[in-house]
Amino acid sequence: MCLAIPGKVVEINGDEVxxxxxxxxxxxxxxxxxxLGDYVxxxxxxxIMKVPEQDAINAIKFLEMKNES
Amino acid sequence: MKVEKYFFDYAFPCTYQKLHExxxxxxxxxxxxxxxIANKSPSRxxxxxxxxxxxxxxxNLAEQMGMDVWDQEVMERFWEQEHNNIIDRGEGIYARAxxxxxxLCKTRVAEVQAITNTNDRPMIVVGFDxxxxxxxxxxxxxxKVGDRVKIHHFYAVRKVE
Numbered sequence: 001m002c003l004a005i006p007g008k009v010v011e012i013n014g015d016e017v018x019x020x021x022x023x024x025x026x027x028x029x030x031x032x033x034x035x036l037g038d039y040v041x042x043x044x045x046x047x048i049m050k051v052p053e054q055d056a057i058n059a060i061k062f063l064e065m066k067n068e069s
Numbered sequence: 070m071k072v073e074k075y076f077f078d079y080a081f082p083c084t085y086q087k088l089h090e091x092x093x094x095x096x097x098x099x100x101x102x103x104x105x106i107a108n109k110s111p112s113r114x115x116x117x118x119x120x121x122x123x124x125x126x127x128x129n130l131a132e133q134m135g136m137d138v139w140d141q142e143v144m145e146r147f148w149e150q151e152h153n154n155i156i157d158r159g160e161g162i163y164a165r166a167x168x169x170x171x172x173l174c175k176t177r178v179a180e181v182q183a184i185t186n187t188n189d190r191p192m193i194v195v196g197f198d199x200x201x202x203x204x205x206x207x208x209x210x211x212x213k214v215g216d217r218v219k220i221h222h223f224y225a226v227r228k229v230e
Contacts, residue, residue: 004173004222005089021089031187031203041173043085043223044102046187048203055169062167 005063006056009038017047022060072141077110078208079148079176080120082222093119106207113139122162123147126155152176176221178229179204181214195220 010025011018017030019042030047034040039056040047051059081101088098101119104111117124124138127147131138134146153175156163163171179195179202186192191206195218206225209218217229 004086004170029187031185031192041223044190044205046190046192046203048223051169055167058167059170062165062170065165 004041004043006039006041006051006059008056009034009036009040012036019047022064071110072139072144073110073113073116074108075141076139076144076148077105077116078226079152079221080116080123081105082224082226083120083123083174087119108208123152125161126151148176173222176219176226178217179220181212181216181218183214184212193218193225195225 005021007019007021007026009017010020012030012034015029017028017034017040019026019028019040026042026045028042028045028047032047034047034050039051039053041049041051084093084098084101084105087093088095093101097119101111110116111119127143128138130147130151131140131143134140134143136143155161156171156174159166163174177197179197181193182196182201183194184192184206185194185203187203191210192203193206193212195202195204197220202220202223204220204223204225206212206218209216209225209228212218212225212228218225219227219229
């Protein structure tokens, strides 16, 4: 089954956005407005949606726990 | 539609996460995406390997139904009913998953609100309940605003008549 991974917007340069996943940063494209510090979900190098901060933090903690177990 | 393609149309939307988790390589992902866009499907063996966690549930379901794992009826029951039920029941990795992630995983019927092709990729905006979502649309290129589509993750899978 599948669980999407949220990342944090740390740099915006036009339509190119850098998203921080903790272990790595990835350059992706935006198709709607995002701000520094937003948490987003990316698919195929395109930002698909924003995720509320607390939901994203909970999701990241959960996914880290899952990967460690 | 062949059962292999039916399964793959629904399963491929999860593949990017498997790449992100490094459970498949970038080359494997690229091969799978090419097949998805070309309306083809990998071998049964490859799909059972890549989507192994889904097949744990599908095998159980097939056993309950007394049918082969690759029977069309089993696959339809899985993607049309059981997949979301598993998420709602919190089985497997969904036991402790946050609601926001579980909601993303569910298959849903959504209404097409806009057609927006982005970065050379066919995309549409769909709405369901009070939410909107940008999704890729490789499977129903003839879709119009107001039509209803089945979506999984960030992909339109088929038109709902």
